[in-house]
Amino acid sequence: MSDATASTMIGPLARSRSRSGLAQVLYDLWRNKKALVGSIMLLSVVLVAVFAPLLAQYDPNTLSTGPLLAKPGGAHLLGTDNFGRDSFSRLVFGARISLLTAGAVIACSLAIGVPVGLFTGYLGGIVDYLVMRIVEMFFAFPWVMIALALAAIMGPGLQTVLVSLVVVYTPILVRLTRSTVLSLRELEYVQAAHCIGQTDLLIMFRHILPNTLSPLIIQSTSIMGFSILAEAAISYLGLGTRPPTPSWGLTLSESSSYLWMAPHLVIFPGLAIAYVVTSFNFLGDGLRDILDPRYRRR
Amino acid sequence: MLRYLARRLLGMIPPLLGISIFVFLMIHLIPGDPISTMMGRVSDPLVMAALKAQYGLDKPLPEQYFIWLGDALRGNLGYSISSQEPVARMIIERFDRTLYLLLGGMLVALALAIPTGIVSAARHNSWVDFGLSTLTLVLMSIPEFWLAIMLILLLAVQLKVLPATGFVYPHEGFGNFLRHMLIPCVALGASEAAMIGRLLRSSILDALRQDYAMVARAKGANERRVLYIHVLRNAAIPVVTVVAIEIGYLLGGAIVIERVFAYPGMGLLLMEAINTRDYPLIQGTILVFALVFFVVNLITDVLYTLIDPRIRYT
Numbered sequence: 001m002s003d004a005t006a007s008t009m010i011g012p013l014a015r016s017r018s019r020s021g022l023a024q025v026l027y028d029l030w031r032n033k034k035a036l037v038g039s040i041m042l043l044s045v046v047l048v049a050v051f052a053p054l055l056a057q058y059d060p061n062t063l064s065t066g067p068l069l070a071k072p073g074g075a076h077l078l079g080t081d082n083f084g085r086d087s088f089s090r091l092v093f094g095a096r097i098s099l100l101t102a103g104a105v106i107a108c109s110l111a112i113g114v115p116v117g118l119f120t121g122y123l124g125g126i127v128d129y130l131v132m133r134i135v136e137m138f139f140a141f142p143w144v145m146i147a148l149a150l151a152a153i154m155g156p157g158l159q160t161v162l163v164s165l166v167v168v169y170t171p172i173l174v175r176l177t178r179s180t181v182l183s184l185r186e187l188e189y190v191q192a193a194h195c196i197g198q199t200d201l202l203i204m205f206r207h208i209l210p211n212t213l214s215p216l217i218i219q220s221t222s223i224m225g226f227s228i229l230a231e232a233a234i235s236y237l238g239l240g241t242r243p244p245t246p247s248w249g250l251t252l253s254e255s256s257s258y259l260w261m262a263p264h265l266v267i268f269p270g271l272a273i274a275y276v277v278t279s280f281n282f283l284g285d286g287l288r289d290i291l292d293p294r295y296r297r298r
Numbered sequence: 299m300l301r302y303l304a305r306r307l308l309g310m311i312p313p314l315l316g317i318s319i320f321v322f323l324m325i326h327l328i329p330g331d332p333i334s335t336m337m338g339r340v341s342d343p344l345v346m347a348a349l350k351a352q353y354g355l356d357k358p359l360p361e362q363y364f365i366w367l368g369d370a371l372r373g374n375l376g377y378s379i380s381s382q383e384p385v386a387r388m389i390i391e392r393f394d395r396t397l398y399l400l401l402g403g404m405l406v407a408l409a410l411a412i413p414t415g416i417v418s419a420a421r422h423n424s425w426v427d428f429g430l431s432t433l434t435l436v437l438m439s440i441p442e443f444w445l446a447i448m449l450i451l452l453l454a455v456q457l458k459v460l461p462a463t464g465f466v467y468p469h470e471g472f473g474n475f476l477r478h479m480l481i482p483c484v485a486l487g488a489s490e491a492a493m494i495g496r497l498l499r500s501s502i503l504d505a506l507r508q509d510y511a512m513v514a515r516a517k518g519a520n521e522r523r524v525l526y527i528h529v530l531r532n533a534a535i536p537v538v539t540v541v542a543i544e545i546g547y548l549l550g551g552a553i554v555i556e557r558v559f560a561y562p563g564m565g566l567l568l569m570e571a572i573n574t575r576d577y578p579l580i581q582g583t584i585l586v587f588a589l590v591f592f593v594v595n596l597i598t599d600v601l602y603t604l605i606d607p608r609i610r611y612t
Contacts, residue, residue: 137316144550145587152572152580153324225439232441233554237569249441256447256558263451270444277439285435 035286041279056089117177225280375582406487415498446485542598
């Protein structure tokens with residue numbers, strides 16, 4: 001083998017070994033165009049949400065800031081709604097609701113779903129059987145059914161939306177974690193850990209859990225995107241966030257009656273939802289490529 | 299096949315029982331007593347006792363459940379509190395309309411997804427593939443109800459070519475029926491089309507790399523023949539499974555779409571029941587939705603064997 005061939009073969013491996021973990025992640029995100037575009041889009045939404053008080057010209061709940069149902073332009077960048085509230089201000093503050101929903105849902109779903117899936121997949125037996133039968137029952141319901149049933153029980157509100165979505169997505173994470181654990185627990189390094197006397201708890205959290213992270217990260221971006229769509233749909237149905245919270249779904253619900261007179265009230269919140277969810281989908285697609293073991297060989 | 303169907307039907311019973319328990323318990327999970335929940339505050343204890351006896355709420359909970367279950371199995375889902383009509387009759391009146399919407403939505407989804415998935419896979423890594431992939435990803439990110447509102451704005455308000463609301467039965471005028479169904483079905487099916495198209499694309503690409511495709515090429519088949527004659531049927535298998543799961547999402551989407559169009563289906567009935575706290579109607583509608591979902595999954599399992607004769611259910 002020539003020196004040039006050898007260096008070509010070891011080149012990528014040497015380059016990847018020279019970076020720290022975080023640097024490697026950032027390099028991979030930079031290299032993958034979908035992940036890069038998704039990250040930039042998502043970052044822009046986060047910045048808008050964080051700096052909403054600086055970006056908004058008016059308080060989102062202040063009535064009569066201008067003429068009712070004013071068209072975009074002048075003092076109101078995106079016009080006003082039927083109460084004279086500034087639409088741009090409500091749009092930027094609505095980003096907080098959407099990101100809060102996505103973050104809260106995924107945090108709670110992971111906190112419940114991953115440990116349950118980990119224990120169920122590792123222990124197996126009757127525990128696994130019972131848990132999976134319960135999980136399958138949740139898959140028998142379309143997600144809107146669960147949300148509506150809980151809204152009928154708990155009453156409408158953001159907490160109902162969050163609880164509904166956690167109930168919908170936790171079984172998905174349980175099943176994903178469990179299936180990953182099932183394939184990992186039979187591997188030699190896990191058996192070796194048993195042989196040297198490590199406890200089950202240590203094996204689960206030290207050896208198995210870190211290797212379940214890749215599919216969980218990819219699924220999490222999907223869940224975050226869909227939870228924003230779901231919150232918008234539930235709020236549109238009048239069972240989610242309550243007035244005067246500037247949720248994008250609620251804004252769409254309130255504005256659809258004025259579609260003929262003020263279509264701009266409906267166009268911009270929908271575009272905002274599509275933008276945020278697209279960013280999560282791009283990021284998820286990119287991460288799927290990055291976390292594929294065949295990716296690093298390129 | 300019959301043995302498999304019987305086993306599948308038996309396997310449906312535990313989750314259906316679980317769902318029936320949840321649906322039955324819904325009214326008891328609400329804070330406060332069920333009578334007050336359904337009818338508002340009742341101050342006279344004698345009236346309260348009479349109402350409880352009338353609705354069977356004075357009996358132990360397990361006994362109430364079995365009475366309710368027995369009635370449900372005989373088609374008696376109780377009476378609507380707001381209209382006093384039998385719940386079963388109210389659901390049957392609207393069931394076919396929701397079915398039209400679901401079938402229409404899935405037809406639109408498949409009509410868009412199949413050519414998109416095939417073209418994308420056939421022109422893998424080209425600009426066409428890139429464009430279609432981006433389009434499908436964006437379509438999946440758009441809320442269905444917002445797409446519905448935008449289509450109403452364009453087609454009903456601006457161009458005035460299609461109606462914004464309402465429903466017409468096919469026998470009352472098939473052309474008019476199609477005109478009323480077009481926007482709701484497109485709105486419902488568009489994001490499903492995007493999802494199914496992406497799945498079909500990756501399924502075809504996987505199948506094109508298989509050994510049997512390589513053998514077909516070695517025997518002289520051109521790429522078009524390999525794709526349509528050899529690969530497509532195998533690539534359809536995972537798509538059929540996903541389509542069944544997506545029916546569940548379509549059911550949920552149908553509820554939202556019915557609200558947008560004031561479409562008089564089961565979804566709108568459920569929304570009206572929730573707004574008026576009509577719990578017998580809520581329970582009956584949710585139970586029927588769950589049953590529909592199970593039946594669709596069963597039909598999909600049967601279709602699976604028709605598409606792939608290698609599958610043997612023992």
